[in-house]
Amino acid sequence: MTNATNNSRRQFLRNAGVLMATSALAANAIAAGQERVEKGRKEPPKPGDHFDVIVIGGGMAGLTAARDCALRGMKTLVLEARNRIGGRTFTSEYGGKHVELGGTWIHWSQGFVWNEVTRYGLGITESxxxxxxxxxxxxxxxxxxxxxxxxxxxxxxxxxxxxxxxxxxxxxxxxxxxxxxxxxxxxxxxxxxxxxxxxxxxxxxxxxxxxxxxxxxxxxxxxxxxxxxxxxxxxxxxxxxxxxxxxxxxxRYKIAEGTGALAHAIIGDGDAQLLLSTPVKAVATQGGRSVVTTAKGDSYSAGAVICAVPQNVLSSIAFTPGLSAQKVKAAQAGHTGTxxxxxxxxxxxxxxxxxxxxxxxxxxxxxxxxxxxxxxxxxxxxxxxxxxxxxxxxxxxxxxxxxxxxxxxxxxxxxxTVDPYSKGTWCWYRPGMLSDSLEALRTAEGPIHFASADSANGWRGFIDGAIQSGVETAHNVFKQLNGGKA
Ligand SMILES: Cc1cc2nc3c(=O)[nH]c(=O)nc-3n(C[C@H](O)[C@H](O)[C@H](O)COP(=O)(O)OP(=O)(O)OC[C@H]3O[C@@H](n4cnc5c(N)ncnc54)[C@H](O)[C@@H]3O)c2cc1C
CATH class of the missing domain: 3.90.660.10 (Polyamine Oxidase; Chain A, domain 2)
Known part of the structure; x- marks a missing residue:
C-alpha cells in the first residue's frame, strides 16, 4: 500500500470513530463502510429512481437490514436523516480516547451483536x-x-x-x-x-x-x-x-474500535446505496408500490420499505394509508427512555x-x-x-x-431526547405497552416493514435487539419480494 493510501485509510478510520490499531479484517471492513458513505455523497441516487427496498433510518437495525437485503441481491437504498450513520450509537473522542455518547456496552451472550463483532474482527475492551x-x-x-x-x-x-x-x-x-x-x-x-x-x-x-x-x-x-x-x-x-x-x-464490555466502526463495517458489506442528511417525511403505498418522499421533496419508489426509525419518532412520518391504530398509539405514548x-x-x-x-x-x-x-x-x-x-x-x-x-x-x-430523530434513549415500555403494542409495532403493513431495537423480541432496547430486528426484517422482505419463498 502506498503512503498516500495508508494516510487516506487512516483518515477513514478516524472518521469512522476508530483511533486505535485494529485487526486487518476490521480495518478493511471499516474502510469499506467509509467508502460507501463517501460514494453516497458523490454519486447520490436520482430522484424518481426505483429500488427493490428502501430502508428509512441508518441505525444498527436499518444498516443490518440494508446489508442483508443487498447481500441477497436486492437493489437497496438507505435514507438517513442525520449526517452520519449509527443512530443512537455515536462514537466520539475525548482526550485522544473513544467515548460512546449513545449505546455502548455489548456482551457475548447477546448473540446478534457478538456475531457481527466476530464477523468483522472487532476487539473488546472494558469499563x-x-x-x-x-x-x-x-x-x-x-x-x-x-x-x-x-x-x-x-x-x-x-x-x-x-x-x-x-x-x-x-x-x-x-x-x-x-x-x-x-x-x-x-x-x-x-x-x-x-x-x-x-x-x-x-x-x-x-x-x-x-x-x-x-x-x-x-x-x-x-x-x-x-x-x-x-x-x-x-x-x-x-x-x-x-x-x-x-x-x-x-x-461492562465495549467494542474497542467503537460502535461507529461496527456501523461502518455493516454498511460496507454489500452494495446498498446510502443517502445521509435525508429525512423522510412521507410514505405512500398503492398497488404494492411505495413512494418515499424526503423533507426536500425528492421521491424514490420501491417494492418494499423498511421503516427503521425509533418508536418515539414514528409518528413524524406521514403514511398513506395510515398505520394501525395500535402502532400510532404506541408511537404517541413513546417508551420511557428519555x-x-x-x-x-x-x-x-x-x-x-x-x-x-x-x-x-x-x-x-x-x-x-x-x-x-x-x-x-x-x-x-x-x-x-x-x-x-x-x-x-x-x-x-x-x-x-x-x-x-x-x-x-x-x-x-x-x-x-431533544434530537428529533431519536426523541429518547433506550427503549423501556410503559405499563401495558408490552401486551398492547409489541406485536403491533413488529407487524408489516402491506409492503411496509418495521425494524427497530424498540420492537425486538430479545434484547429490546439494545444494540443486539436492533441487529436482531434488522436480520429478521430483511428475511421477511426477501420472502415478500420472492413470492413468499425464503
Ligand atoms: C444514551 C444511550 C445509551 C445506550 N446504552 C446502550 C448500551 O450500553 N448497550 C446497548 O446495547 N444499547 C444501548 N443503548 C440503546 C441502543 O443504542 C439502541 O437501542 C440501538 O442503537 C437502536 O438502534 P435502532 O437502529 O433501532 O435505532 P436508531 O439507532 O435510533 O436508528 C434509527 C435511525 O433512523 C433515523 N431517522 C429517524 N427519523 C428519520 C426520518 N424521518 N428519516 C430518515 N431517517 C430517520 C435516525 O437518524 C437513526 O439513524 C443506548 C442508547 C442511548 C441513546
Whole structure:
C-alpha cells in the first residue's frame, strides 16, 4: 500500500470513530463502510429512481437490514436523516480516547451483536467502573460508601426478591426471553404494574428501597413510576436471574474500535446505496408500490420499505394509508427512555468507583469510565431534566453530593431526547405497552416493514435487539419480494 493510501485509510478510520490499531479484517471492513458513505455523497441516487427496498433510518437495525437485503441481491437504498450513520450509537473522542455518547456496552451472550463483532474482527475492551472496588450511595439524604463486594451482594439479593413474583425467581414469566409471549397469561398478570408499584409491595429497609430505586430509575431512564415492571423481569431473565451477570451484560464490555466502526463495517458489506442528511417525511403505498418522499421533496419508489426509525419518532412520518391504530398509539405514548447520559471529567483520581442516588436525584448512577493521568472520566446517567449539562455550577454541586470536594474539569454529552430523530434513549415500555403494542409495532403493513431495537423480541432496547430486528426484517422482505419463498 502506498503512503498516500495508508494516510487516506487512516483518515477513514478516524472518521469512522476508530483511533486505535485494529485487526486487518476490521480495518478493511471499516474502510469499506467509509467508502460507501463517501460514494453516497458523490454519486447520490436520482430522484424518481426505483429500488427493490428502501430502508428509512441508518441505525444498527436499518444498516443490518440494508446489508442483508443487498447481500441477497436486492437493489437497496438507505435514507438517513442525520449526517452520519449509527443512530443512537455515536462514537466520539475525548482526550485522544473513544467515548460512546449513545449505546455502548455489548456482551457475548447477546448473540446478534457478538456475531457481527466476530464477523468483522472487532476487539473488546472494558469499563473499569463496571467492576468497581468502591461503591458510594445516597440513602435517606446521607452519603455512604463501602467496598463493592460488601454492598452489591445485598443489592443483588434485593433485586432477586423484587423479581421473585412467582416463587421461581421470575422464571415462569419469561422462560425463554426471545419468545416474550410464551407465557402470555403470566405476562398479562404483571404487565400493568409500574416499577414503583412493585417496589411499594416490598417490605424492605429504606436503604434497600433507595438502592433498588437507583437500579429501576437507570433501567427505565425515567421516573420509575413511568416504567413497566414487566421490563425488569425481562432484563432479569436476559441477565440469567443474577445481578452480577446482568450488570456485566449491561455495562461492562465495549467494542474497542467503537460502535461507529461496527456501523461502518455493516454498511460496507454489500452494495446498498446510502443517502445521509435525508429525512423522510412521507410514505405512500398503492398497488404494492411505495413512494418515499424526503423533507426536500425528492421521491424514490420501491417494492418494499423498511421503516427503521425509533418508536418515539414514528409518528413524524406521514403514511398513506395510515398505520394501525395500535402502532400510532404506541408511537404517541413513546417508551420511557428519555433521561440523559453524559461524561464528567474530574481532577481527582478516584480509582474504580461507582456512585448512585435514588430518583429524583440529579445523578442516578455514575462510574469510572477512564482512569486518566489528569483525573477521572466518569460516565453519568440521570432522569429526564435531572441535570443541565450546560450549567457548570449545577453539575459541580450534583457531583459533590456523591464525591465531596470533586472539581469538575469538563462535562459533555449528547441530547438524545431533544434530537428529533431519536426523541429518547433506550427503549423501556410503559405499563401495558408490552401486551398492547409489541406485536403491533413488529407487524408489516402491506409492503411496509418495521425494524427497530424498540420492537425486538430479545434484547429490546439494545444494540443486539436492533441487529436482531434488522436480520429478521430483511428475511421477511426477501420472502415478500420472492413470492413468499425464503
Ligand atoms: C444514551 C444511550 C445509551 C445506550 N446504552 C446502550 C448500551 O450500553 N448497550 C446497548 O446495547 N444499547 C444501548 N443503548 C440503546 C441502543 O443504542 C439502541 O437501542 C440501538 O442503537 C437502536 O438502534 P435502532 O437502529 O433501532 O435505532 P436508531 O439507532 O435510533 O436508528 C434509527 C435511525 O433512523 C433515523 N431517522 C429517524 N427519523 C428519520 C426520518 N424521518 N428519516 C430518515 N431517517 C430517520 C435516525 O437518524 C437513526 O439513524 C443506548 C442508547 C442511548 C441513546
Amino acid at each position: 473499569p467502573g463496571a467492576a468497581a472496588d468502591t461503591t458510594a450511595w445516597i440513602t435517606d439524604g446521607k452519603l455512604k460508601s463501602a467496598p463493592s463486594m460488601e454492598i452489591w451482594p445485598q443489592i443483588g439479593k434485593a433485586m432477586a426478591d423484587y423479581c421473585n413474583v412467582d416463587e421461581a425467581g421470575g422464571r415462569t414469566v419469561f422462560p425463554r426471553p426471545y419468545e416474550p409471549f410464551l407465557a402470555r397469561d403470566k405476562v398479562r398478570e404483571w404487565d400493568r404494574l409500574s416499577l414503583m408499584q412493585r417496589l411499594e409491595q416490598m417490605k424492605i429497609s429504606r436503604e434497600m428501597r433507595d438502592l433498588l430505586n437507583v437500579q429501576l430509575t437507570i433501567n427505565c431512564h425515567n421516573d420509575p413510576s413511568q416504567g413497566a415492571f414487566i421490563d425488569m423481569l425481562r432484563w432479569w431473565s436476559l441477565g440469567d436471574y443474577d445481578m452480577f451477570l446482568m450488570f456485566d451484560k449491561l455495562a 433521561g440523559y447520559k453524559c461524561y464528567i471529567h474530574i481532577k481527582q483520581k478516584i480509582g474504580k468507583w461507582i456512585g448512585m442516588a435514588p430518583y429524583p436525584s440529579p445523578i442516578t448512577q455514575m462510574w469510572t469510565e477512564q482512569e486518566r493521568d489528569d483525573g477521572t472520566l466518569l460516565v453519568c446517567f440521570g432522569p429526564p431534566g435531572g441535570l443541565d449539562q450546560n450549567d457548570e455550577e449545577q453539575v459541580q454541586l450534583a457531583v459533590r453530593q456523591l464525591i465531596p470536594g470533586a472539581e469538575v474539569v469538563a462535562v459533555f454529552g449528547y441530547e438524545w
